[in-house]
Structure formats: C-alpha cells, structure tokens
Amino acid sequence: MKTFARITKRMALPVLAIGSLLWITCSGTAERPNTLTSQEAEEGWTLLFDGHSTAGWHIFNQGKVPSAWRAVNGELWCDPQVTDAVHGDLVTDSTYTDFELVFDWKIAKGGNSGVFINVQEGPAYGTAYATGPEMQLLDNEYAEERHRSNPSHLAGSVYDVVGDAEQSKPVPFGQWNHSRIRQKDGKVTFWLNGQVTAEVQLGSEAWTGLVATGNLGNFPEFGKAKQGRIALQDHTDEVFFRNMKIKRL
Template sequence: MKNNPVLKIVALVVAFFVFIYFFIFYFFEDHSTDQNTLSAQEKAEGWVLLFDGETTNGWHMFSKPNMKHAWKAINGELTTNTNDTSGTHGDIVTDGVYENFELTFDWKIAREGNSGVFINVQDDTSYIATWATGPEYQLLDNANMQAGYLDGGKKGAGALYGLAPLKTTVEPNPAGEWNNSRIKQVNGKINYWLNGTMTAEEQIGSERWKGLVANSKAAVFPDFSKSTKGHIGLQDWAKGVSFRNIKIRIIQ
C-alpha cells in the first residue's frame, strides 16, 4: 500500500465513510433507553421508578383497579390521548401510598392541553374523583389557554391548582416540549418546582391553608386535603399528556 496511490485513496474513502456512519449513529440514534432509568447515585439515595418505560405496571384506574384504562406506555412515555378509544379515559393512581416523599417527573402536553398530578389521593369509591381529596400540581399549555383561565396564576403550570398563585412566576416550555417538575412533601408541608423554579410552598392544615381551601372550589369536598398520606394520581383531562422519568424517594 505504501507505494500504491490507488489503495491509499480507497483506504481514505473507507475511513471517511466509517467516520460518517458513526457520526450519524451517535447523534441520531434513538436515545429513549437513556430515559426511565436510575443512576447508581440515585439508587444509593433511595430513588425508585414509578414508571418502567415499557408498561403501566404500578398504576390503575382511580377507584376501579380492574378497569382497562386508556393510558399506554409508548416509546418510553406514559401517555394518554383523547382520540384513543381502546380503553376507558380517566385518572390513574399509583398502587402504593406515600406520605413523606420527593417526586420528580418530566412532562409534555398537547396544544391547549390541561392535566395535573395529585398527591394524597384517597383511592375509594366513595369519592367522585382524585381531586375530591388530593391537592393538584397543575400541568398546562399556558400559552394557548383562553383569556382569564390562568386566574392570576392559580391555574397556570406549576401552580397549586385553584388555591394559590405561583410563588415565583415561571412559564412552562411550549406545547410538545418536555418540562421537569418536582413535588416534595414532609409532614404536610408541600413544595412544588417547575423547571428548577419553586412555584408553591404551603403547609397543609395551617390556618392559611384552611383559608385557601375555604375560598376555592375544593371547599365543597369535606375530605379535601384532610390526609397527608395517599396515592399519587395522573390526570386524564384534555387533549393529551405524556410523562417519563417518574421517580420517587421516601423521606424518613
């Protein structure tokens, strides 16, 4: 090859195409397997996955555990779409119950979408819905809501829905793009974050809390937020919503 210019050219061409192949493979391959996993550090810190990326195991329809629901695991996302008629639409809740915990999750929502994550849900047929007992972390396509819907921030993404405006103003990413949220509850004190910004901080059962509830639509539900232990719920409400990387750790 040393003295053959043709072979040198062939070798250079082959090397070029090998480089291009690996470049494309690295930058354009499906990285979905990177999602819904725990690092060694997260495992050491006590984090566990509430969604395995492949099934809806660990979740069931609120108050109807044996009913086939419309939530699916698709391409590493726990998702529901209003056009899906293969199952009954409705909120799903975790099989397990949680009290003192930290929960993180990624979410994206359809244009004009509206959904939420509930905590302390009492999974009982005597309650009409998840929101009859559990406070909500609002998920919303803020930019495309009708005028006045945000209600001074009480109904915007990241808000303690219907109770208090955002502690710090922050806008979610546009419809169809991923956001990251965090919920922490310790002895009834709850904190919410949206994309790293704290959006809510309240103490369940305090005088302030009682006033917030009394001046909200939740006032008609006598058992709303009466417990600081319960299931975590995902709302199937409007348009479509997807979740991934749903992780929780118990706080001792």
C-alpha cells in the same frame, strides 16, 4: 490541510465525550430515560414508570382495567382519541406519606392536566381531585382565558388554591418540562423547571383559608390527608410523562 484534519479529528472524540458527561451531570438524570443512576439507587429513588408498561398503576376507583393510558416509545401517554378503553385518572398502587417526586411532562397545545398527591380511593370519593391537591400542568400560552388570568390555575400552581404567575414558566407545548414535588410533615413544595412555584403547609390556618375561597372548598375531604396515592389526571387533553422517580423521606 491533512495535518489540520488529523488534529481536528483527534480532538473531536474527547470533546464529544466531555459534552455527553456534562449533559448527564447537568440534566440530573440517567443517560437513558426511565432509568436510575447508581447514585439515585443508593439514595433510595425508585421508578414510578418503567418505560414500557403501566405496571404499578391503575385507574382511580376501577382497578386494573384497559385504559387510555399507554406506554409508547418510553413515554407514559394519555391518548384522548381512545374509544375502546376506560378514560380516568391513573393512580399508583402504592401510597406515600413523606416523599420527593420528580418527573418530566409535556402537553398538547392549549392542554391541561395535573399530578395529584395524597389521593384517597373508595366509594365515598368520586374523583381524585375531591381529596388530592394538584400540581397544575398547563400550556400557559394557549390555555383557556379562565386559566391564563388566574395565578392558581397556571402551570406549577396548587390548582385553584395558590400559584405564582412570576415563577410559572413552562416551556412551549410539545416540549419537555421538569417538575418536582416534595412533601415532608405536611409541608408541600412544588418546583417547575427549577423554580419554586408554590409552597403550602397542609392543615394550617393559611391553607384552610385558601381552600375555603375556591371551588375545592366544596369537597369536605379535600387536602385533609397527609398520605395517599399519586395520580395523573386524564383531562381529555394529550399529555406525556417520563422519568418519573420517587424517594420516600
């Protein structure tokens, strides 16, 4: 028995080491959340969320004001219970044209949020969604019926424009999803947990037709820009983000 125990103990350390290496490799992220691997840094990736502050972000059209967005335990959290600060969409200080964005997100039961791209700010625009196409973040299973029954409202869709119910497979509420957004020369592709959930060409005849059939067609500047800010939606539902990384193309 002693001999077996010694052999088992000696084997355990290499197995654990290999397991840790596989976790890092398969996850595609650094071992610690909100950090870059050396390869990511060499490829030009930068962090949008540093893990401990909202540096690099501000509230849409309101600048650097105290907000419902907090950095807690390495997660960027929109707290719906906040009453002593401003609620609103959180937008990047920087603007982006061609880029690739990756991030992890989780949401409350029945929750609804989103990530916008190409957002324009200014007095002429009352909301982020008036200009920026949105990747829908949703708890599909417990969402309102109006969302569950509309493919363009499911997680990973271009909200209210186009979606794919077969590919929209978020994990249960309270667990981490992984999303990716790529924009190059106006071609936008969304991924959710490794699956392509939407692909559009901004400015194309097909895009214009899709927008016109939904409510977003009421906003004359929606989806017209091919550059702008990234925005996180405050939809009064609890939502969390981490590992937000972006690379200019």
